[in-house]
Amino acid sequence: MNITLDHVTKKFAETIAVNDFSARLPSGQLLCLLGPSGCGKTTILNMLSGIVPVTAGRIFFDDRDVTELEPEKRGIGLVFQNYSLYPHMSVLENICFPLEIQGVKKSERIRRATELAEMVYVDNLLKRRPAQLSGGQQQRVAIARALVKNPQLLLLDEPLSNLDARLRIEMREEIRRIQQETRVTTIFVTHDQEEAMSISDQIVLMKDGYLQQIAAPLEIYRNPINEFTADFLGNPVINKLSGVVRNGKIRIDGTERELALPTAEALADGRKIHLSIRAESFEPSDERDETVLIGSVAALSVTGKDTLANIRVGDFDVRALVDSDAELSAGETVGLTLKSRGVFVFDAESGERLA
Amino acid sequence: MKPFKLSTVLLYLFLILGALIMIFPFYWMITGSFKTADGINAFPPNLIPTEITLKNYRFALETAPFARYFLNSVIAAVASVSICTLTTILAAFAFSRLRFVGRVRIFGMLLAMMMVPFEMVVITNYRTIVQMGIHNKLIALIIPFSSSIFYTYILKNFFDSIPESLYQAARVDGCSNWRYLWRVMVPIAKPSLYTIVLLNTIASWNSFMWPMLATNSKNVRTLPFGLYTFVTEGGARNEIMMAASTIVVLPMIILFLVTRKNIVNGVARGGLKG
Numbered sequence: 001m002n003i004t005l006d007h008v009t010k011k012f013a014e015t016i017a018v019n020d021f022s023a024r025l026p027s028g029q030l031l032c033l034l035g036p037s038g039c040g041k042t043t044i045l046n047m048l049s050g051i052v053p054v055t056a057g058r059i060f061f062d063d064r065d066v067t068e069l070e071p072e073k074r075g076i077g078l079v080f081q082n083y084s085l086y087p088h089m090s091v092l093e094n095i096c097f098p099l100e101i102q103g104v105k106k107s108e109r110i111r112r113a114t115e116l117a118e119m120v121y122v123d124n125l126l127k128r129r130p131a132q133l134s135g136g137q138q139q140r141v142a143i144a145r146a147l148v149k150n151p152q153l154l155l156l157d158e159p160l161s162n163l164d165a166r167l168r169i170e171m172r173e174e175i176r177r178i179q180q181e182t183r184v185t186t187i188f189v190t191h192d193q194e195e196a197m198s199i200s201d202q203i204v205l206m207k208d209g210y211l212q213q214i215a216a217p218l219e220i221y222r223n224p225i226n227e228f229t230a231d232f233l234g235n236p237v238i239n240k241l242s243g244v245v246r247n248g249k250i251r252i253d254g255t256e257r258e259l260a261l262p263t264a265e266a267l268a269d270g271r272k273i274h275l276s277i278r279a280e281s282f283e284p285s286d287e288r289d290e291t292v293l294i295g296s297v298a299a300l301s302v303t304g305k306d307t308l309a310n311i312r313v314g315d316f317d318v319r320a321l322v323d324s325d326a327e328l329s330a331g332e333t334v335g336l337t338l339k340s341r342g343v344f345v346f347d348a349e350s351g352e353r354l355a
Numbered sequence: 356m357k358p359f360k361l362s363t364v365l366l367y368l369f370l371i372l373g374a375l376i377m378i379f380p381f382y383w384m385i386t387g388s389f390k391t392a393d394g395i396n397a398f399p400p401n402l403i404p405t406e407i408t409l410k411n412y413r414f415a416l417e418t419a420p421f422a423r424y425f426l427n428s429v430i431a432a433v434a435s436v437s438i439c440t441l442t443t444i445l446a447a448f449a450f451s452r453l454r455f456v457g458r459v460r461i462f463g464m465l466l467a468m469m470m471v472p473f474e475m476v477v478i479t480n481y482r483t484i485v486q487m488g489i490h491n492k493l494i495a496l497i498i499p500f501s502s503s504i505f506y507t508y509i510l511k512n513f514f515d516s517i518p519e520s521l522y523q524a525a526r527v528d529g530c531s532n533w534r535y536l537w538r539v540m541v542p543i544a545k546p547s548l549y550t551i552v553l554l555n556t557i558a559s560w561n562s563f564m565w566p567m568l569a570t571n572s573k574n575v576r577t578l579p580f581g582l583y584t585f586v587t588e589g590g591a592r593n594e595i596m597m598a599a600s601t602i603v604v605l606p607m608i609i610l611f612l613v614t615r616k617n618i619v620n621g622v623a624r625g626g627l628k629g
Contacts, residue, residue, distance in 0.1 A: 051523050072529030084520040088542040097538075098528035149528070 001061050001152040001185050002027045003048065008057035010043050017043040019209040021057070025187070025202070030179045032196035033189045035206035036232070041189045044206075045155050048187065049078050061152065074153075077146030077184075081158040083138045085130040091117070091141050092126040098149045116144040120178065136167045143178060154179070154186040160195060172199050193233050197221070205229055222341060227274060227351035230344055236279045236308070239318045242348055245271045249290065250345075254314030260290040261338070263355035264345050271347070273354060278342030279308070282320040284328065285337040292335040293318075297328050311336070384604070387597035388412065395594045411598035415585070420573055421602055424581035430493060431566075431577055432559040435500040439555055440548065442502040443510055448536050450507070451514035452522060462511075465504045474564070481568050495569040496577065500559060506551045513547040514540060549617045553610070560607055578603045 003025040010018040018040040025031055033041040046052035047059065050071035058067045066074050085094050095113040104112075117123040120140040130138055139159060146154055159175065160168045176199045179186045190196055196203050197217040205212040205220065213225040224230035230238050243250045248265040249258035252275065259275075267273070285292055295313035302308075302324055309328055311318045313336075320336065328334060345355040387395050388411055390404045415421060449455075450462050480499055481490075489495045517540060525535045541548065563579045570576055576584070582599050 049523075049527055051526065071523075071527045076527060078524060078527045080520040080524060082518060082520060084518060084524040086521065086539055086543075088539075088545075097525075097530075101525075101529050101534065145524075 003153065003185070003187075004058075004060040005044075006058045006060065008044075008047065008059060009055050010040070010047060010052065011055045016209050018047070021206075021209075021211050023204060023211060023214055025185075025204070025214075027185050028183050029201035030176065030186045030188065030199060031202045031204060032200035033187060033204050033206065034193060034196040034232075035191065035212075037191055038208075039206045040209040041191075041206050042157055045157055045187065045189050048153070049076055049155055050074050075149075075151050076153045076155055077149065077151035079139075079142045079146045079154070079156045079159050081161060083130070083142040083162075085138055085141055085145070087130050090127050090129060091122060091133070094130070094141055095144045095148050098145065102149065112148055113144070116148050117141075119147075119181065120144045120174070134167075135163050136171055139163065139171055140174070143175070147178075147182065147184070151184060154182075154184050156186065156188045158189050158191070160190070160192075168195075175199065194235060197233065203233075205232065207232075224344065224353065226353055227276065227344075227346035230276050230346070234278060236319050236321070239277045239279065239316070239320075241275045241277070241313065241316045241318070243273055243275055245269055245273060250275060252293075252314045252316070254316070255294075257294070258290060259293060261343070261345070261355070263343075267345070267354060272349070274346045274348050274351075276344045276346060277318070277338060279319050279321040281339040281342035282318075282322060282336045283339060284322055284326040285335045287337065288335055292337050294333065294335055297330050297332050297334055299330060300328060381604075381608070384597050384600050387594060388601045390594050390597075392592065392594055395597070411594045412602075415595050415599045415602065419581060419585040419588075419599075421578070421581065421585075421599065423574065424576050424578045425602065427493060427496075427575060428560060428577040428579075431496040432556055434497045435559050436552060436555045438497065438501040439503050439506065440552055443506045443551065444536070444541060444548075446502070446507045447510035447514050448532075448540060451511045452540075453532070466508065469504050469508070477564065477568065480565075484569060491570050491572055491575055493575050496562075496566055496575075499565065503555070506555065509551060510544065510547055513544050517543055546617070549614055553614055556610060557607055 005021050005023050005025075008018060008021045009016065021040075021044065033044060035041050043052060047054050050066070050069060054067060058065055060066065061074065086097065089097065092110070092113055095116055096109045099109040099112060114123060114126070117126060120143055122137060122140045122144065125133060125137060125141075130141070133141065139162075142159075143154075143156075156175070160171055163171060172195055175186075175188065188196075188200065200217060202214060203217055203220050204214050207228050213220055213229050215223070220229065221233050224233070227240075231240070241252050243252040243259075245251075245264065245267040246258055247269065248267065249260050250264055250273065251258050261275075264273075282293075288294065293313055295311040295318060297309055298312050298317065299310040300307055305324060306321050307324045307326075307328070309320045309322055311320055311334060318336075322328070344353060346353055386402075386404050389407045389409070390401075391406050391408055391410075394401060394404055394406055450458060484490050484495045484499075489498070521539060522535060525539060530538070561579055562577075563583070566577045566580045567583075570580070573581075582603050585599055586596060
């Protein structure tokens with residue numbers, strides 16, 4: 001099911017949680033709504049489910065305008081952050097409950113619930129109460145309950161945030177597997193960029209109620225639309241060096257020389273910019289010409305194939321992920337050339353992408 | 356064997372003493388009801404009855420219609436408790452989950468009314484039932500107790516503690532408010548409801564002042580007031596009073612013993628995960 005949000009806005013008293021949000025989300029994919037806490041991603045999810053009414057704008061499921069439609073008529077399954085299983089019902093009763101409300105015959109309910117339980121691997125726990133399950137098992141039951149009525153759209157609100165680190169990785173792969181088996185359009189809210197990168201087909205990145213960018217994980221990583229997007233995705237965090245444009249070259253604060261960057265040649269003289277460079281976009285070099293950044297190695301930590309080097313460039317500490325074969329040592333002065341991928345120039349004020 | 360710590364021994368002695376103080380009046384009442392007139396008035400008192408007789412019970416049941424009182428008490432208690440529990444559940448749900456104009460203000464007013472002691476409205480209530488023409492009828496013992504602000508307040512607080520996301524989960528599945536209340540809220544609130552029903556039953560069973568005002572014939576009297584008239588009319592014969600008191604109190608003791616486990620279980624299992 002294609003989902004279209006058309007200039008959707010949500011105001012709570014004085015605060016605007018979602019601001020003029022327009023997007024078309026393609027059918028059958030696993031989509032991540034990503035952004036820092038308070039950016040409005042859960043609000044979008046709740047508006048899609050119908051729990052929270054929109055202040056302005058329209059929501060369409062395919063061609064159907066569902067803006068005013070009651071939650072139960074939207075054909076969605078919802079998984080809450082705290083799972084929200086009914087504590088007095090067994091696992092089987094929990095999964096059956098949506099069907100019970102629809103008036104499905106008891107034998108049919110049990111057949112479908114058992115089928116779903118098998119898919120999420122909780123079929124051996126059907127008689128247990130939620131309190132007798134681990135967090136991961138509760139999560140599986142919650143997903144089964146959301147899927148049992150064959151929804152057109154599955155919504156998951158921070159489904160992994162209550163799990164410990166190992167379970168989190170296990171469950172995110174599970175969610176991916178279940179989504180691929182069912183092919184149901186799935187929207188997944190998270191503030192964890194790694195989670196979003198690893199499982200989603202498309203990332204919808206938000207900040208302060210505004211949509212920033214919608215793209216596939218690798219695309220959004222390689223081609224961020226603005227500084228926030230570049231900062232938010234990637235681990236280690238992208239290096240940010242502020243500087244000024246001088247004659248089509250960049251003077252980084254605290255350095256005495258200009259850096260020639262082919263993509264920055266057209267920038268106006270005196271413009272304040274941020275030069276953002278991913279940790280893996282450096283290459284040690286013996287050259288000392290204008291295309292090379294010069295810094296001194298402050299610390300090194302070998303992780304195996306790669307070495308994470310802390311390098312002081314001008315006023316900034318740069319983290320560079322370099323091949324362990326490049327023999328660096330602490331205190332040494334080093335030249336770094338920049339790869340063409342993973343180097344961006346943003347306006348220092350607006351964060352707008354310049355190059 | 357590990358030697359007991361002195362503090363533990365003292366603590367248990369203290370607890371045993373407290374338990375004895377609580378239990379002794381009941382013990383004295385029940386054993387006394389089986390004693391003869393000589394036995395109960397003996398000095399020094401006999402803790403264990405020397406001669407056991409059922410005559411006291413027979414006498415009490417013959418001179419006053421205790422069976423009728425008993426039935427009246429049961430009818431009044433069952434009716435007022437079930438109606439009150441129903442109204443409490445509905446009101447608590449409305450105040451806890453439904454959004455309507457003046458919700459907070461109305462609830463505040465109700466709470467303020469809890470400050471007015473029952474004794475102050477007794478005359479008003481009395482006039483009301485006289486005007487309604489139900490004075491000296493059993494229903495007069497039921498209608499004034501068909502709702503309770505206090506129990507509504509307790510249950511509303513419990514309902515408030517049930518996560519809102521359960522309600523939303525049910526709503527997304529198409530569950531109506533009515534169904535959500537009975538299928539989810541009430542089962543989860545069972546421990547609270549047990550407590551409310553038990554407290555309410557005891558209060559109804561023991562109520563004295565209102566039945567005294569609202570009834571004046573033997574046919575509609577309840578046990579506590581019946582016991583009172585029995586004592587004043589029949590003169591103070593200790594062993595028979597003990598028998599009559601036992602008839603009055605025993606059902607409540609049994610009720611407590613039967614439901615006690617549910618209440619304790621409820622408190623122990625009350626938590627919601629997540």
